[in-house]
Amino acid sequence: MNFVKRAGLSLWARRGRTLLTLAAFLVISVMVLAGILINDATARAERSARRSVGAEVRLDVDLGATTNTAGGLQAPRIDAATVDALGALPQVRRYxxxxxxxxxxKGRYKLVGTGASGSGNDANGMGPGGTASVGVLDSSLLPDFRSGRFTLLSGAHLTAADKNKKRVLIEERLARKNRLRVGDRLPLTGNDEKTTAEFTVAGVYRDPRPRSEPEPEYGVSPADMLYGTVGGLSALDPQNGHGKAPLRVGGASFLLRDADDEAAFxxxxxxxAGAQLDGFGLDTNDKAVRQMTGPLRSIRSTATVAMWLMGLAGAAVLALLVNLAVKQRRPEYGVLLAMGERKGRLIAQQALEILVLAALALGVSALCAPALTQSAGQSLLGREAAAAKHRLDSWQAPPPGSTGLGEGVDREDEPVENADPIDRITVRLDAAELTTVGVLGLGIGLLATALPASAVLRLSPRSILTKGQ
Incomplete structure (x- = not known):
């Protein structure tokens, strides 16, 4: 009799065992497929998050590279021309x-964060009428604007086209106090208190922080911060020769075309740049991405562990069932071998029976696993995202003027705005995932069949029949 026909008759005659083996295969297929689908869905969501946030690499001063000068600590600076060359690398989209x-x-223009005496002295030590002025090439790439923390209310951002123009962005409270609008002229005096130039108000932005909370990096009231063009502000800076010497800057930010370009960049x-980067570090700013994808990584690890545990347990049960079935069929094998049937065809029959059941289990799992995985994965992700959001909402900033170390506050845990944890995934079954599960399932089935079958078929027909009795 053809061994294919024998395999079909055997499956039908032993319906109880067939259903039990099919159930074991189905559990393996569903669990393995669910794990693969969750891994694939979370990977897609993570890639989407990285692309939406963008990969940002910051060129920052190494604090250990500061040097002591007659005027105090002096941080290293880098030529703007070198930064322009780095910005021209193919991996960079904007910088x-x-x-x-x-x-x-000077004159009628007053700061918002003045002392109670009204003397015009900045409450944070910048001196009479003094505030921090930050020169930027592209203000839209500043972290606070990119995250949505700052809002541009009117006007336009500073861009590379404005590099050598005298243009500034001012905070709305400073604009309101001095009755300034977009297009008005604002005179600024440099740190030497001698060099003065008129700047055009290019835009008015909103900083949500209270005026009494000092800006942590520059120590002035947030309401008094100025952002100007690098060329315009360098004209006020004696260290840059009042705009005549080559421009040197203290840091840069590069927005890459793709998050995977970090190493190449x-x-x-x-x-x-070579030695020009001495005193600086290139750091990837992926805090927003990590905050968004934390729940994804959590459920991915959970799904992977569950997949392996259930897969191994199902494989063990399957191997036990096949081993018991082969031992029960030793008399059948002995008769067939005594009649001249080849051992290879007997093994092929047993393997065919397993392959048929594996194919059925794979087909059923392909129909039900995506919906089950979507429901279970979404529920698990929802709980993880809610817990992560609760941790972010419960974070408390340290008191104004404090680093937070004395209060046990870790600034590294400070939430990134507009980067809520991802709470939704979309499960999608592709041919690649189905092929992977099929290969794993068939491999487990063949391995479970080959080991007990080979042990039995090493015996002679007479020994098989004797032991079978």
């Missing part, structure tokens, strides 16, 4: 750099 110094308001930057 900006910055420099900062003290700027003074860093390699190209170090090769291009």
């Amino acid at each position: 900006t750099y910055s420099m900062w110094d003290r700027a003074l308001l 860093e390699s190209g930057a170090r090769k291009l």
Whole structure:
């Protein structure tokens, strides 16, 4: 009799065992497929998050590289031309750099964060009429604008086209106090208190922080912060020769075309700039991405562990069922071998029976696993995202003027705005996932069949019949 026909008759004659084996295969297929589908769905969601946020690489000063000078600590600076060359690398979509110094308001123009005496002294130590002025190449790439923390209320951002123009962005409270609007002229005096230039108000933005809370990096009231063009503000800076010497900046930010270009960009930057990067570090700003994808990584690890545990347990049960079935069929094998049937065809018959059941289990799992995985994965992700959101909402900033170390506050845990944890995934069954599950299921089935069958078929027909009795 053809061994294919024998396999079909055997499956029908032993319907109880067939259903039990099919159930074991179905559990393996569903669990493995669910794990693969969750891994694939979370990977797609993570890639989407990385692309939506963008990969940002910051060129920041290494705090250990500051040097002591007669005027105090001096941080290293880098030529703007070098940063422009780095910004021209193929991995970079947009870039900006910055420099900062003290700027003074004169005449009728007053700061918002003044002392109670009304003397015009900045409450945070910048001196009479002094505030922090930050020169930028592209203000839209500043972290606070990119995250949505700052809002541009009127006017336009500073861009590379404005590099050598005298243009500034001012906070709405400073604009309101001095009755300034977009297009008005604002005179600024440099840190030497001698050099003065008129700047055009290019835009008015909103900083949600209270005026009494000092800006942590520059120590002035947030309402008094100025953002200007690098070329315009360098004209007020004696260190840059009042705009006549080559422009040198204290940091830069590069927005890459793709999050996967980080390594290539860093390699190209170090090769291009060489020793000019001494005193600086290239750091990837992926905090927003990590905050958004934390729940995804959690359920991915949970799904992977569950997949392996259930898969291994199902494989063990399957191997036990096949081993018992082969031992029960030793008399059948002995008769067939005594009649001249080849051992290879007997093994092929047993393997065919397993392959048929595996194919059925795979088909059923392909129909039900996506819906079950979507429901279970979404429920699990929802709980993880809610817990992550609760942790972010419960974070408390340290008191104004404090680093938070004395209060046990870790600034590294400070939430990134507009980067809520992802709470939704979309499960999608592709041919690649189905093929992977099919290969794994068939491999487990063949392995479970080959080991007990080979042990039995090493015996002679007479020994099989004797032991079978």
